[in-house]
Amino acid sequence: MSQTEKLTVVCPSCSVTLGIPATAAGKKIRCPKCQNPFDTAKTAKRIIEVSSEKGVAPEKKNAPLKTASPPKPPGLLAKITCPHCWSIFPPHEIKWVSAHPSLRDDSKVPEGGRRFLPTRFSVSGQAIDSKGELCSELACPRCHLTLPRDVIELPLAIFSIIGAPSSGKSYYLSSSLWQLRSSLSTRFAISFEDADPVANQKLHQYEETLFLNAGHDKLVALPKTELDGDLYEQIEIESGRVVQLPKPFIFRMSLLPNHPKEPEIRKNGRCICLYDNAGEHFLPGAQTANSPGTRHMLVSKALMFVFDPTQHSQIRKLCLGKTEDPQIKSGASSVRQDIILSEATRRIRAESGLTPGQRDHRPLIVILTKYDAWGPAVRGPALHADTIMRELPSGICQFNTRQLKSVSAVFRNLLLKLAPEIVSTAEAFSEDVTYVPVSALGCSPEEIPGSGAGGETSRLSLGIRPRDIQPIWAEVPLLYAIHRSIPGFLCVAAER
Ligand SMILES: Nc1nc2c(ncn2[C@@H]2O[C@H](COP(=O)(O)OP(=O)(O)OP(=O)(O)O)[C@@H](O)[C@H]2O)c(=O)[nH]1
Ligand SMILES: [Mg+2]
Incomplete structure (x- = not known):
């Protein structure tokens, strides 16, 4: 001894x-x-x-x-935003998760270790729980859900995806993140990784279904995002008040050694966070105190409104007979997507205190999805990756925001003729609107034989052959959101 x-x-x-x-x-x-x-x-x-x-x-x-x-x-942020419940708190309020097996009785996360404010730490900075066990997991002081270490050390940018049911949000999310994973590292010298691979599992399943079946000829489909289930967390946020929150998908980005700014920026990591909400969450009346699933819109750095032209009666009329896409059918029902956007802006105004005369400063990106289906019918321009990402002699790409703005102007004019209510709702809310056409799939889905009920084309009966998938500009809205919310991160061509 x-x-x-x-x-x-x-x-x-x-x-x-x-x-x-x-x-x-x-x-x-x-x-x-x-x-x-x-x-x-x-x-x-x-x-x-x-x-x-x-x-x-x-x-x-x-x-x-x-x-x-x-x-x-550890170099902690002065203010931390919880990616689960969106509360903002200083680092000394962070709770730790007890590691000892006898302390698995947390008041808000019953299956998890008891959350506590530590009074004892090991020399290496780990909290010690009341049974003497070294702890490593951190949790939000309000909702008690676990926080990846990156979220307390690196500035977090939340991007909100808004849109009607079946507008293509889940396909867009999967395709844009899949494209971003390779684009950022190969073109922009930025690494892009899951901050918590376990928490991002659902997204991995989506990506595997669509992109890791290359050459696969069998029809596959992503499920409709349900209003509850495994994409959500139920938490007793206050005593007796249970709320349902969408699970965040969080990613860590850092500049690679060949990034031209790397030597100048010491602390160069950033996190981005996105959610896959069900379209029904954005319908008027859907958000209640106990279902605050879209409140990320208040703290997000950029808003992305997914507008689906195939669900717009006038654009669909124009496309009839010019595309094989089963979503363009004369009998298909149309959705008032301006109401979805208007409801989102109403929620933001109500909670952020923006007066009716004031406009939001954040970028609002109107993503015109399913470009493959309607682009040819409106004689839209061909969209090539190298027009927006130009490679320099150094091998690093420049993101061409000037080119993006001119494409945006073309599609704004088109919308002014075909769907002016979208332009007016977007521009009445935000002073900074950009219109970006995108195709998550690059091809039309097909009806899955035997799945359609009574000849009606329901979204559940549509599938895609992985070998046909060729996304068009899928990562462009996210690249623009990153450029706007994290200046200097992407190499950008001079804007004027
Ligand atoms: N033509 C075409 N169809 C697409 C594209 N992306 C998605 N779709 C189709 O659009 C339908 C709806 O897509 P989802 O991504 O599930 O829609 P969502 O907005 O997530 O819908 P909810 O989960 O109900 O809110 C599916 O049947 C897809 O096949 C695309 O790029 N092109
Ligand atoms: Mg969905």
């Missing part, structure tokens, strides 16, 4: 008690809980721990205190 000497110090700012090695005494350290620096010499108290380790020479109780480097504090 040997005795080892340790010190406990009390942070003068937040009163947390920390265990530090005796060698760190007399030094200034930064409190891992509240991040304030303090002098350990003023509050040091010796404790002796008995250890069964052999051969460790006991330090003499009154030996002079030696100095050593304090544990490196």
